[in-house]
Amino acid sequence: MQMLVDALASAAIIAPAAIGFTLIYTLFRYANFAAGGFVTVGAFAAWTLNAFFGLPIWLAGFGAMAAGALAFGLCDRLVFRPLRGRSGGTLLLVSIALSFVIENIIRFCFGAQIRGFDLPLTGPIEIAGVRVTRETLAVVAASAAATLSVGLLLTATPVGRALRAVADNESLAQIRGLPVPRIEAVGVLIAGALFGLSGTLIGLDLTIDPNLNWAVTIPIIAAAIVGGLGSPLGAAIGAFGIGLAEEATATFLTPTYKGAVGFAAIALVLILRPQGLLGDKVDRK
Amino acid sequence: MDLSRRLFISGATLTLAAPALLRHGLAQSAPIKIGSLTPLSGGGGPYGPEKAKAHRAVVDLVNTAGGVLGRKVELIADNTETNPEVAVRAARKMIDADRVCAIAGTWASSETLAIMPLCQDANVVQVYTGSSDYLPNGDRKGLCFNLQPLNQAWCVALADLAAKRGFLEVAFAGPKNDFAASMGESFASALRKVGGKIVGEPFYYNPNQVSYRAEAERLIATRAPAIFIAGYVTDFTAVYRELVRGGYKGKVFTLSFAVGPDFKKVVGSAADGILHGSPVPPVGKDAYDVYLNLVCLKPNGQVQAPYGCAAYDEMNLLLLAIEGAKSTEGPRIAEYIRRIANGPGERVTTFADGAKLISTGKGINYDGASSSVEFLPNGMLKSRDFALYEIQKGEDTLILTTTSIVD
Numbered sequence: 151m152q153m154l155v156d157a158l159a160s161a162a163i164i165a166p167a168a169i170g171f172t173l174i175y176t177l178f179r180y181a182n183f184a185a186g187g188f189v190t191v192g193a194f195a196a197w198t199l200n201a202f203f204g205l206p207i208w209l210a211g212f213g214a215m216a217a218g219a220l221a222f223g224l225c226d227r228l229v230f231r232p233l234r235g236r237s238g239g240t241l242l243l244v245s246i247a248l249s250f251v252i253e254n255i256i257r258f259c260f261g262a263q264i265r266g267f268d269l270p271l272t273g274p275i276e277i278a279g280v281r282v283t284r285e286t287l288a289v290v291a292a293s294a295a296a297t298l299s300v301g302l303l304l305t306a307t308p309v310g311r312a313l314r315a316v317a318d319n320e321s322l323a324q325i326r327g328l329p330v331p332r333i334e335a336v337g338v339l340i341a342g343a344l345f346g347l348s349g350t351l352i353g354l355d356l357t358i359d360p361n362l363n364w365a366v367t368i369p370i371i372a373a374a375i376v377g378g379l380g381s382p383l384g385a386a387i388g389a390f391g392i393g394l395a396e397e398a399t400a401t402f403l404t405p406t407y408k409g410a411v412g413f414a415a416i417a418l419v420l421i422l423r424p425q426g427l428l429g430d431k432v433d434r435k
Numbered sequence: 436m437d438l439s440r441r442l443f444i445s446g447a448t449l450t451l452a453a454p455a456l457l458r459h460g461l462a463q464s465a466p467i468k469i470g471s472l473t474p475l476s477g478g479g480g481p482y483g484p485e486k487a488k489a490h491r492a493v494v495d496l497v498n499t500a501g502g503v504l505g506r507k508v509e510l511i512a513d514n515t516e517t518n519p520e521v522a523v524r525a526a527r528k529m530i531d532a533d534r535v536c537a538i539a540g541t542w543a544s545s546e547t548l549a550i551m552p553l554c555q556d557a558n559v560v561q562v563y564t565g566s567s568d569y570l571p572n573g574d575r576k577g578l579c580f581n582l583q584p585l586n587q588a589w590c591v592a593l594a595d596l597a598a599k600r601g602f603l604e605v606a607f608a609g610p611k612n613d614f615a616a617s618m619g620e621s622f623a624s625a626l627r628k629v630g631g632k633i634v635g636e637p638f639y640y641n642p643n644q645v646s647y648r649a650e651a652e653r654l655i656a657t658r659a660p661a662i663f664i665a666g667y668v669t670d671f672t673a674v675y676r677e678l679v680r681g682g683y684k685g686k687v688f689t690l691s692f693a694v695g696p697d698f699k700k701v702v703g704s705a706a707d708g709i710l711h712g713s714p715v716p717p718v719g720k721d722a723y724d725v726y727l728n729l730v731c732l733k734p735n736g737q738v739q740a741p742y743g744c745a746a747y748d749e750m751n752l753l754l755l756a757i758e759g760a761k762s763t764e765g766p767r768i769a770e771y772i773r774r775i776a777n778g779p780g781e782r783v784t785t786f787a788d789g790a791k792l793i794s795t796g797k798g799i800n801y802d803g804a805s806s807s808v809e810f811l812p813n814g815m816l817k818s819r820d821f822a823l824y825e826i827q828k829g830e831d832t833l834i835l836t837t838t839s840i841v842d
Contacts, residue, residue, distance in 0.1 A: 156648040163645060262480035264669055266701030274682045283680045355646060357672045357701055361477055361516075365643040393646075400649030405640040406611045408649075 151280050153397050159286045160393035161373075161386070162293035163351045164366065168373035168385035169300055170344035176317040176380040177337045178230070180241035185345060186367030187252035188225075192218040192349020193358045194260055201268045210267075211292065211350040218346020219339040221252075226338045249363060257360040264357040285354045296347055297386045300340065304382060313337050317380070369396075372412035376419050378426025387427055391415070466509035467502075467763055469494075469753060470529040470538035470559075472550070473746070477517030478610075478642065478667025479542040481695050485730075485743030486540050486564075487512060492729045493750040497786050503758050511535055517542070517667065519549035526550035530557045536763040537562065539749040542742065543667075544570055544614040547579075554578065558765035560772070562749040564742055567617040571813040578769045579814045580752070580776075582745040582805055584714055584821070586614075586621040592821050592837055593688060593712050594625035597661060600710070602686055603631035606659035608650070610670050611639040618665040634659040642670045651677030661686040668693050672701055679705050686710065691741075691824065691831075699829055712823040715836070716744045716805050722784035726804035738822070741805075748803035752776060755789045755801060775801050776808045 171185045195217030199210035229248055233241060274281035304310035312333045315323045324330050348370075352362060369392055377388025395411045419426055471490040474483035494510045502508055511533045513525035522541060529535045530553055537560035541547040544567030551573040554561050558576070564583040571579075597605055607622055609615025619637035626632060634657045640650045651674060654662055662678070662685060664671055671693035678687070679702075691713035699706050715738045716723050724734045726747040732739050756771035757763060775789070780798030783789040789799045801808055809817040820838050824831040 152652065153649070156646075156652065159648065160646040257476060262476035262483075263697045264480075264672060264701060265697075266672070271676060271679050271702050271705035274680055276682075281680075281682055285680070352645070355673075355676075357669055359476075359480070359669060361643060361669070366645055369645050396646070397649045400640075401653065405638070405650050405653070408644060409641045 151278075153401055154394070155280050155282055155286070157390060157394035157397045158290055159355075160396060161390035162286075162290040163355055164348060164369050164373055164392070165293050165386045165389040166296045166344040166351070167348035167366065167370045168377065168389050169297060169382045170341035170348075171370055172374045172377070172379055172382060172385045173300075173313075173337055173341045173344075175374065177313070177334055178234070178241070180238040180245070181371065182245045183242060183367060183371070184225070184245040184249040184252060185370050186363040186365070187249040188218055188222050188342060188345035189349045189352060189366050189370070190256055190360060190362045191221045191252060192346030193353045193362055194256055194265075194349070195346065196350040196353055197265050197267060197358050201265065204268070207267055207269060207350075207354075211347065214350045215343040215346040218344070218349060219342035222342025222345060223335065223339050225252075226335075249367070253360050253363045260360070262360060264359045266357055267353055269354070289351045289354055292347065293351060293386075296344065297382065300344070300382050303340070309333070309336055368412040372415045375416050375426055378428040381426070381428040384426055384428030391427075464506060466507040467504070467757060468509045468511055468533050468535045469750075470526070470533070470535040471510050471512040471540050472515055472522060472525055472529065472538050472546075473512075473540040474517040474542045474546070475514040477515075478669050479515070479517040481668055481697055482542060482692060482742040483514070483517075483540075485740045486542065486746035486749075488730055489726070489740075489743040489746035490540060490750045493747060493754070493786065496729065497754055500787060503754050503790075504761060508754065515541060515543070515546045517546070519543075519545045522546035523549050523553065526553050530554070530559055535559060536757070536765060537753050537768060539563065539753060540746055541565065543612070544617070545612040548573060548613055551579065560753065560765050560768045562753055562772075564745045564749075565614070567613045568621055569613055569617055571815055574814055576766065576769075577814065578765050580769075580772055580810060581815050582748055582803075582808070584816050584819045586618045587625070588819075588821065589690070589712065589714070590618065590621040590625040591628075592823060593663065594622060594629050594631065596710060596712065596823050596834065597626065597663070597688060598629040598631055600661075600686070602661035602688075603629075604634050604659055604661070605631065605688070606634040606638065606654055606657045606662045607665070608638040608640065608654055608662060608674065609665035610642040610667065612642075615639060615665045622663055622665070640670070640674070642667070644670075644673075647673045647677045648681075650674060651681045651683070654678065655681050655683050659685060661688060663688040664693070665690060666693050668695060668698055672698050675709075676702060676705075691822075694826065694831075699826070704829065706826045706829065709826045710823070710834075711826070711831075712821060713741065714805075714819045715822040716741055717820055720804070722802055722804045725784060744804040748801075748805050748808055751786050751789075751803070752801060752808065754786050755783075755793070755799070758786075758790050759793050759799075773810060775799055776810050 174182050192214040196210040196214035199205045199213040316333045373389035373392045374385045377384030396408050399408045473486040494508045515522040539562045541563040544565040547563045547565045561579045566586045568585050623633045687709050689711045691711045726744045727734050756768045760767040760771040778800030780800045782802050783799045792799050806819040822836045823834045
């Protein structure tokens with residue numbers, strides 16, 4: 151039971167970013183390896199607002215979402231929009247390069263020191279023999295709220311329907327009179343905000359430093375692939391699957407294999423069920 | 436003019452020899468290149484900048500006074516990111532493209548060990564701070580010099596402290612790298628000598644993970660009354676937070692570089708009670724004060740820039756050895772480092788004083804800012820001061836200082 155709670159806590163951290171990653175993949179058909187970089191931007195934005203300006207952590211979290219949306223929106227305008235229509239491989243390489251640029255900008259602005267939110271470090275609450283901290287409860291609640299909100303937005307609002315229409319067939323959406331660039335911009339801002347939220351949640355768990363970038367990138371991508379690219383709910387379930395696999399590896403095997411779990415999950419899913427748990431099968435013609 | 440056969444042969448010989456002569460001449464006036472390879476980010480991030488700054492300060496001072504062998508010293512600086520793979524790429528560039536004669540500044544033992552084969556093959560001298568007991572093994576040519584004592588010395592002091600505090604059963608954890616593996620072995624051995632034992636198997640984890648909950652759970656499950664975590668500040672902070680959040684009530688031992696000001700700021704009052712130790716500079720010594728003044732720090736009777744002072748010694752040793760050897764060949768530099776560090780000769784604490792005596796043909800004995808800088812035949816340090824602290828009310832409270840001496 152303790153392992154399940156720990157897996158849920160780990161999943162809650164990466165789930166919003168995995169949903170952001172899958173949203174971008176659905177809209178533009180490329181794997182954005184700079185996701186970890188934008189998560190790091192969110193973590194530093196939340197730290198600045200919380201530890202530097204003294205705002206409460208929940209308000210800093212909203213600020214981090216705004217900063218993530220702004221940073222990703224800006225990068226999309228400057229880097230990815232001029233390359234629209236290029237192959238997924240080209241954009242993937244560009245996103246890796248962008249990730250290095252973001253990491254070094256953060257290092258230049260904030261230095262290489264570790265940082266943490268201005269929150270007291272407290273012991274656990276014990277519920278039915280399971281230890282859980284207040285931060286974990288807050289992280290899981292925030293992550294679940296974000297996942298549900300995105301799910302509702304995509305299924306029950308006109309913007310969500312427009313986003314799905316553009317993702318499904320951009321040309322048809324354009325012919326039907328949908329303002330495609332504006333809808334794509336909304337998708338980019340939502341994904342950026344989700345990266346910012348993950349950054350805040352990671353800051354509650356880990357130390358904040360520019361190296362966060364590569365620590366989170368593989369779990370985020372693995373969660374999105376396991377869940378099925380294009381499915382926000384799948385990304386959240388994929389995050390839980392990856393979290394559970396990592397916790398089980400560290401508990402029953404040796405923790406040094408934990409880093410390989412993400413890669414192993416990607417390989418297994420691509421071999422056994424390429425569309426992921428909840429993704430739709432795509433036939434290439 | 437008639438071109439006689441003799442004139443033709445002489446002219447042709449001179450023309451063919453000219454590039455070689457020019458190259459030799461230019462080499463004698465070209466800058467002396469030295470690599471400054473420090474961890475400016477990652478686990479060593481809190482300490483790399485002070486090492487890089489010390490290297491730069493010494494080189495600037497020496498260049499202002501006319502350089503070494505009448506040539507300017509050019510520092511080729513790079514960041515290891517506390518990552519052996521990055522260190523290897525940077526060292527490869529320094530050796531093949533920049534043609535450095537020495538690389539100073541590596542901090543994590545894994546970086547130092549990773550670049551060692553490259554340096555050995557190219558006869559490049561390595562001067563560094565590291566503590567893995569495996570460090571002397573890769574130095575086939577006697578080109579490596581360590582300004583830090585090995586783990587064996589650290590562990591004797593830490594195991595003694597654990598025993599004195601009544602902790603004879605201690606769990607061990609650390610990141611999976613050479614440094615922690617060697618620390619695990621040495622600590623187990625030192626603890627056995629004082630009647631204690633390691634609880635369970637030494638426990639290693641990956642650095643740079645998203646979460647350390649399961650690792651903390653496993654450590655808590657050992658029910659050990661104390662845990663020694665030989666981590667760097669990035670992973671130690673995350674593991675320690677999870678231990679506190681997991682409700683661990685035992686004692687935590689660690690190394691001082693993991694619990695610097697950044698750590699204390701991040702965890703706040705939860706840091707109280709941690710016991711830690713590390714090699715320290717000889718506070719109050721003239722050479723240490725000279726270093727502090729050079730990098731614009733005021734001597735205040737406290738330990739400041741503990742790795743910067745070692746970097747100051749690294750660069751002074753290298754430059755004095757080049758001056759003494761009148762050569763930038765690795766084996767010659769290494770031979771003179773031994774001569775300058777161990778004496779016999781007049782005590783010097785700066786490059787300027789040493790160079791003056793060398794020019795008059797006198798022997799010197801370099802006495803450093805971080806230690807007396809005496810090397811064993813394998814390039815490891817003979818002795819260094821060591822301090823043990825307990826964090827109380829957010830401050831390091833000194834428990835004791837000892838001098839670790841290796842026979």
